[in-house]
Amino acid sequence: MTTFSITINGRAYGPAEISDDLSMNDFLREHLGLTGTKFGCGAGQCLSCAVIVDDADGASYTSPTCIAAAASFNGKAIRTVEGHAKDGQLSVLQKAFIVHFAFQCGYCTAGFLNEAQVLLERLAKKPIPRAELEKTVAEALDGHLCRCTGYIKYHEAVLDVILADPKRYLA
Amino acid sequence: MKSDTGVKLLIAAAALLASALSTSAVSLLPSNGLAAPENFATIEDTEARSAALFGELAKVLTHPRCVNCHPAGDRPRQGDMMRLHQPPVERGADGHGLAAMRCSSCHRETNFDPARVPGDPNWHLAPREMAWENRTASEICAQIKDPARNGGRSLEEIATHIGSDHLVGWAWQPGAGRQSAPGTQAAAGALVDAWVKSGAACPK
Numbered sequence: 085m086t087t088f089s090i091t092i093n094g095r096a097y098g099p100a101e102i103s104d105d106l107s108m109n110d111f112l113r114e115h116l117g118l119t120g121t122k123f124g125c126g127a128g129q130c131l132s133c134a135v136i137v138d139d140a141d142g143a144s145y146t147s148p149t150c151i152a153a154a155a156s157f158n159g160k161a162i163r164t165v166e167g168h169a170k171d172g173q174l175s176v177l178q179k180a181f182i183v184h185f186a187f188q189c190g191y192c193t194a195g196f197l198n199e200a201q202v203l204l205e206r207l208a209k210k211p212i213p214r215a216e217l218e219k220t221v222a223e224a225l226d227g228h229l230c231r232c233t234g235y236i237k238y239h240e241a242v243l244d245v246i247l248a249d250p251k252r253y254l255a
Numbered sequence: 256m257k258s259d260t261g262v263k264l265l266i267a268a269a270a271l272l273a274s275a276l277s278t279s280a281v282s283l284l285p286s287n288g289l290a291a292p293e294n295f296a297t298i299e300d301t302e303a304r305s306a307a308l309f310g311e312l313a314k315v316l317t318h319p320r321c322v323n324c325h326p327a328g329d330r331p332r333q334g335d336m337m338r339l340h341q342p343p344v345e346r347g348a349d350g351h352g353l354a355a356m357r358c359s360s361c362h363r364e365t366n367f368d369p370a371r372v373p374g375d376p377n378w379h380l381a382p383r384e385m386a387w388e389n390r391t392a393s394e395i396c397a398q399i400k401d402p403a404r405n406g407g408r409s410l411e412e413i414a415t416h417i418g419s420d421h422l423v424g425w426a427w428q429p430g431a432g433r434q435s436a437p438g439t440q441a442a443a444g445a446l447v448d449a450w451v452k453s454g455a456a457c458p459k
């Protein structure tokens with residue numbers, strides 16, 4: 085057992101005693117009922133279960149939850165798909181995903197959304213030349229599997245969000 | 256009936272003999288799967304003894320627990336069968352993965368056995384120039400002595416690296432479903448130490 089505290093979408097949970105065998109995915113879905121984070125392959129292959137981890141030093145990155153112990157997130161701050169919309173308003177990315185019909189079944193969407201959000205924040209801190217944009221988006225979303233839409237619509241949605249605000253994201 | 260009993264007795268005696276033989280054969284092997292430096296003391300020629308020490312150490316260096324993260328290409332391998340890592344991750348600029356797929360995303364501080372994911376706080380690939388995959392003990396020996404291909408380490412630093420680095424030590428605590436590297440980290444460290452002190456000769 086481990087004594088565990090975590091901040092999820094700005095809200096503190098714990099301290100609580102959890103089993104060392106509990107996966108982060110089970111903690112989110114089964115203990116907290118946050119079912120927006122999906123469980124696909126369960127093997128670190130599809131990233132449908134990825135959440136955003138915000139480090140104290142300001143760095144953010146995604147992490148799969150299916151193959152990671154909940155205890156390994158002790159003391160961390162994370163964001164899940166439930167935290168993107170604010171005051172009932174979808175985020176810019178979420179709106180772009182809808183406009184582009186980026187998803188069909190939606191199983192992969194939370195993972196893509198979290199990954200794309202991390203990318204936007206990274207580019208806002210460190211803009212890139214326009215010429216590197218397509219490659220950067222492709223590299224960022226690489227690893228997320230979608231069995232429905234063929235990826236291109238996700239890529240187009242993210243590109244649109246960035247190109248709509250070039251001063252913010254492009255050098 | 257009589258001859259049947261005789262045959263049975265003969266078989267029992269043969270089985271006893273075989274088990275006695277195999278027990279004595281096993282007792283000649285090092286108990287932990289890796290011979291200690293003392294086992295090589297009878298080799299009088301220093302260079303030959305040194306090379307033999309490295310040969311023993313090579314059982315560790317060529318083991319899947321070590322080679323999987325000292326791959327010849329940019330993708331690590333995994334499992335006792337040394338298949339290419341799934342998902343298809345790459346070493347990236349610093350050996351800790353690509354920007355969007357860092358090793359630490361999945362490999363956290365400790366092993367997570369329910370999902371069979373190994374862990375260490377410093378999980379990463381050895382640099383490309385330290386590739387051991389498909390190399391012989393002799394080739395790895397030459398490589399490990401060459402500062403250009405050993406991370407700029409002295410031989411003493413190599414001994415410390417193998418004998419006490421935490422990530423290297425994972426090879427002996429690999430978690431469920433994986434073979435441990437032979438022996439123990441301390442035993443491997445003792446072999447490197449003895450190899451260095453005996454002149455760090457390489458097997459032919």
Ligand code: FES
Pocket residue numbers: 122123124125126127128129130131132133134148149150151
């Ligand atoms: S469910 Fe976690 S990577 Fe597929």
Ligand code: FES
Pocket residue numbers: 186187188189190191192193229230231232233
């Ligand atoms: S929308 Fe169905 S898997 Fe991506």
